[in-house]
Amino acid sequence: MSYGFTTRFARYALSFxxxxxxxxGASQAARAADAEAVTIDTTFIVKTPPVRLDRPARxxxxxxxxxxxxxxLLSLDSTGTIIDSTGNFLIRSADLFLRDxxxxxxxxxxxxxxxxxxxxxxxxxxxAAELQGFINAAITRWGKPVWVVGTSNGxxxxxxxxxxxxxxxxxxxxVLTSSVTQLAPANQPTFNLYASRxxxxxxxxxxxxxxxxxxxxxxxxxxxxxxxxxxxESRSFTHGHSVAxxxxxxxxxxxxxxxxxxxxxxIADFIRGDHDDWAHR
Numbered sequence: 373m374s375y376g377f378t379t380r381f382a383r384y385a386l387s388f389x390x391x392x393x394x395x396x397g398a399s400q401a402a403r404a405a406d407a408e409a410v411t412i413d414t415t416f417i418v419k420t421p422p423v424r425l426d427r428p429a430r431x432x433x434x435x436x437x438x439x440x441x442x443x444x445l446l447s448l449d450s451t452g453t454i455i456d457s458t459g460n461f462l463i464r465s466a467d468l469f470l471r472d473x474x475x476x477x478x479x480x481x482x483x484x485x486x487x488x489x490x491x492x493x494x495x496x497x498x499x500a501a502e503l504q505g506f507i508n509a510a511i512t513r514w515g516k517p518v519w520v521v522g523t524s525n526g527x528x529x530x531x532x533x534x535x536x537x538x539x540x541x542x543x544x545x546x547v548l549t550s551s552v553t554q555l556a557p558a559n560q561p562t563f564n565l566y567a568s569r570x571x572x573x574x575x576x577x578x579x580x581x582x583x584x585x586x587x588x589x590x591x592x593x594x595x596x597x598x599x600x601x602x603x604x605e606s607r608s609f610t611h612g613h614s615v616a617x618x619x620x621x622x623x624x625x626x627x628x629x630x631x632x633x634x635x636x637x638x639i640a641d642f643i644r645g646d647h648d649d650w651a652h653r
Contacts, residue, residue: 375386377548383596384599395402397477399620406428406429406431406432406523407429407430407431407471407473407474407475407476408420408470408475408476408513408514409466409467409469409470409478410431410476410477410478410513411446411477411478411480412451412479412506412509413446413449413479413480413481413482413483414480414482414483414484414485414505414563415483415504416506416509417503418513419451420452421452421453421454424544425470425471426467427471427556428466428475430472430473431624432473432474432475432514432516433473433474433516433644434475434516434517434519434643434644435474435477435510435513435514435517435518435549436469436471436474436475436476436477436518436519436520436643437477437479437503437507437510437518437519437521438462438463438466438469438477438478438521439462439519439520439521439522439523439526439530440457440462440463440478440523440524440526440550441522441523441525441526441550442457442524442525443485443487443488443490443525444479444480444485444488444489444525444526444529445457445479445480445482445485445488446463446478446480446482447480448462448480451647452477454600457542460522460622461523461550461622461627461628461635462478462526462549463478464632465491465632465635466478467635468636469639469640472636472637472640472644473640473644474643475510475513475516475571475603476513476529476601477510479506484498489529491528491559491563492530492556492558494525494528495528495532495563495580496532496565497536499532500532500533500536500540501531502571503520503532503536504540504541506520507520507540507542507543509544509569510542513632515585516545517544517643518542518544519544519546519643520534520543520546521546521547521639522546522548522549523550524551524552524626527548527549527550527552528551528555529565530546531546531551531563532549532566533546533568534546534569534572534574535566535568535569536566537569538603540653543572544572544573545572545574545575545603545643546570546573546574547574547575547577547642547643548574548575548576548577548592548595549577549635549639550577550578550579550582550592550626550627551587551595552586552587552588553587553588553592553595554585554587554588555586566601567595568599569599569600570600571600571602571631572601573600573601573603573604573642574599574603574604575600575604575606575607575638575639575642575643576592576595576596576604576606577592577609577635577639578592578593578606578609579608579612579625579626579628580608580609581608581625582602582619582624582626583619583624583626584619584620585619586620586624587619587626589608589651592606593606608640609628609631609634610629611630611631612625613629614629614630
């Protein structure tokens, strides 16, 4: 489904998180049942700034930790409101995940990485410990199965979450979208090693017209083949309406501009196990 860019961009520019009590009239019991969006940084303090939702959230069946691309910076303010990366595919689609019955935790690289995450950072033991902290926080808050969902460079972190040893506890599965698969020579072997160790359920998603040189469609297909998980799926997409001059930009095919809703729907289907109606590749 396509969207008018002007209208949708205005919505994307808003901060994303759970409705406040005054907005939703939700009791603590209702909030425990309804899908909720929060932000978190590397202090592992969860915050719930205000958000606008087009439709009410559905009852939560699982939780997703969303990892942005680029340098991973959301630059949260004191209330937990997102300042940077509001246009990122995953961040701007937070309300869609809520609508599909998934709790949402949007993770910031600060303060541990004030200049942002590099590829080497994303593959490090220190970052694996940060990812474990995010997972622990999601389990503590919601008590639901936890999935790590990464896009672009964020998929490097998601591969680390699933392939690092010792294995991170509490991780149910991972989703890799527009994955950066062409890494610097110093980082490629570690990335490949982690990918070859992934045994949790895994969904690999890409756009057939992704022209970003470090995330080619063929690279995602090769990544999918490398992953040994017993339950894995791949899904490629077409169409949309890129408005970006940068082929690696958030509003290019790399960022699923114009097809956010069907992409998130397929991700949610896989996470919930409602995926029998689309092809295993």
